[in-house]
Amino acid sequence: MSFMMPKPAAPRSQGSAQAPAGAQVGAVIPVTERDFEREVLRSEVPVLIEFASARSAASKQVAPDVAAFAREMAGKVKVVQVDADRCPVVVQQLRVQAIPTFMVFAKQRVADMLQGPITKKQMLQMVEPFLPRAAGALKAAELSQLLTAGIAQAVDTRDEGAFKRAHLPGAVHVPLEDVRARLEELQSDPGQIVLYCRAGDKTKELAAALDAEGQIVSFLDGGLLGWEAEGLAIAR
Numbered sequence: 001m002s003f004m005m006p007k008p009a010a011p012r013s014q015g016s017a018q019a020p021a022g023a024q025v026g027a028v029i030p031v032t033e034r035d036f037e038r039e040v041l042r043s044e045v046p047v048l049i050e051f052a053s054a055r056s057a058a059s060k061q062v063a064p065d066v067a068a069f070a071r072e073m074a075g076k077v078k079v080v081q082v083d084a085d086r087c088p089v090v091v092q093q094l095r096v097q098a099i100p101t102f103m104v105f106a107k108q109r110v111a112d113m114l115q116g117p118i119t120k121k122q123m124l125q126m127v128e129p130f131l132p133r134a135a136g137a138l139k140a141a142e143l144s145q146l147l148t149a150g151i152a153q154a155v156d157t158r159d160e161g162a163f164k165r166a167h168l169p170g171a172v173h174v175p176l177e178d179v180r181a182r183l184e185e186l187q188s189d190p191g192q193i194v195l196y197c198r199a200g201d202k203t204k205e206l207a208a209a210l211d212a213e214g215q216i217v218s219f220l221d222g223g224l225l226g227w228e229a230e231g232l233a234i235a236r
Contacts, residue, residue, distance in 0.1 A: 026070050026071040026072075026073075026074030027067075027070060027071075028050075028066055028067055028070045028079050028080065028081050029078065029079070029080045029081070030080070030081050030083070031049075031080040031081065031082050032082070032083070032086060032087055033087050033089050033090055036082070036087075036090055039078070039080055040080065040105050041105070041108050043078050043105070045075075045076060045077060045078055046076075046077050046078070046104060046105070046106045046111075046127050046130040046131065047077070047078045047079075047080060047104065047105040047106075048069070048077055048078070048079045048080070048102060048103075048104055048123060048126065048127055049080050049081070049082055049102065049103045049104075049105065050062075050066055050079070050080070050081045050082070050100050050101075050102055051081075051082050051084045051091065051094075051096045051099060051100055051101040051102075051103070052081050052082070052083060052084065052099060052100050053083065053084050053085050053099045053100075054083070054085070055085070056099045056100065058099065058100055058116065058117050059099060059100050061117050062100055062117040062118065065118075065119060065120045065123070066079065066081070066123075068120060069120045069123045069124070072120075073124075073127070076131055076132075077127050077131070084096060084099055094110065097115070098115040098116060100115075100116065100117060101113065101114070101115050101116075102114045102115075102118055102123070102126065104126045104127055104130065106130040111129075111130060112126045114126065133221070134204055134207070134208065134221075135207070135208065135211050136207045136208075136211065136216070136217060136218040136219055137204070137218070137219060137221040138194055138218050138219070138220055138221060139221055139222075139226075140220065140221075140222060140226050140227045140229075140230040140232055141230060141232075143168075143194055143220055143227075144230075144232050146191075146192060146194070147168070147169065147170060150190075150191065151190075151191050151192060152191050152192045152193075152194050152218075153170075153172065153186070153189055153190075153191040153192065153193055153194065154167075154168040154169075154170060154171035154172070154194050154196060154220070155171065155172055155173075155174050155179070155186060155193060155194065155195045155196070156168065156171045156172065156173050156174070156196060156197075156224075157174060157175060157176040157179060157195055157196065157197050157202065157203055157206075158173075158175075158176075158197055158198055158224075159175065160173060160175075162198070165236065166224070166234050166235070166236050167224075167234070167235055168196065168220075168224070168227060168234070168235065169233055169234075169235045170235075171196075171235070172186075174186065176197065176202055176203070176206065179195065179206060180210070183210070183215060183217075192218055193217045193218065194217070194218045194219065194220055195207060195217055195218070195219045195220070196219060196220035196223050196224060196227075197223050197224070198223050198224055198225060199222070199223045199224075199225050199226075200219065200220055200221055200222045200223035200225075200226060201223070203219040203220065203223065204219050204221075206219070207219040
């Protein structure tokens with residue numbers, strides 16, 4: 001759904017119409033009809049909009065999670081709040097029927113929408129498809145397809161005890177500190193090398209370092225925890 005913001009027939013009082021020029025990074029930005037185009041449609045990063053109202057108990061309920069999400073996603077996602085009572089044109093054009101309503105704008109289009117109070121996890125799920133990926137990152141579902149097709153080799157970089165307790169089906173065990181030394185050996189096997197750890201952070205760093213050295217490997221975004229969260233099979 002594309003959206004073109006018309007200019008208001010008459011300017012409103014300045015008051016809180018403009019977000020402060022020096023707005024704190026990671027803060028939720030209040031947006032009105034006057035600055036909707038600038039803050040949302042012209043944004044270079046995905047925008048999560050909360051349509052809220054000071055009269056709504058549900059808006060107050062979700063406020064801490066919205067603020068926390070804005071801080072955690074600073075620089076990756078812009079989080080803005082539209083006062084539905086003061087922005088009838090935007091509310092009407094976007095057919096907002098419940099408070100709160102959350103929308104994701106990406107590339108000047110509505111990309112997703114949820115009504116009612118939502119969690120930080122749901123906010124992340126809404127914006128995640130529009131976030132830039134690190135080089136070599138694979139989602140759990142993508143890796144599952146590659147493993148099923150036999151064109152990927154999962155490499156578990158955790159300690160041996162953790163590997164023996166649970167690992168991806170068909171994975172081999174290579175401790176994180178040994179990956180560089182054994183890279184040539186791993187590359188001799190058919191299939192794309194996909195490193196993973198518990199949460200994905202350590203293998204993400206290693207994959208980036210190897211990429212800088214000209215060694216191309218992939219890693220499982222979210223690690224074993226992300227894999228389990230998708231309900232995918234685990235070997236024990």
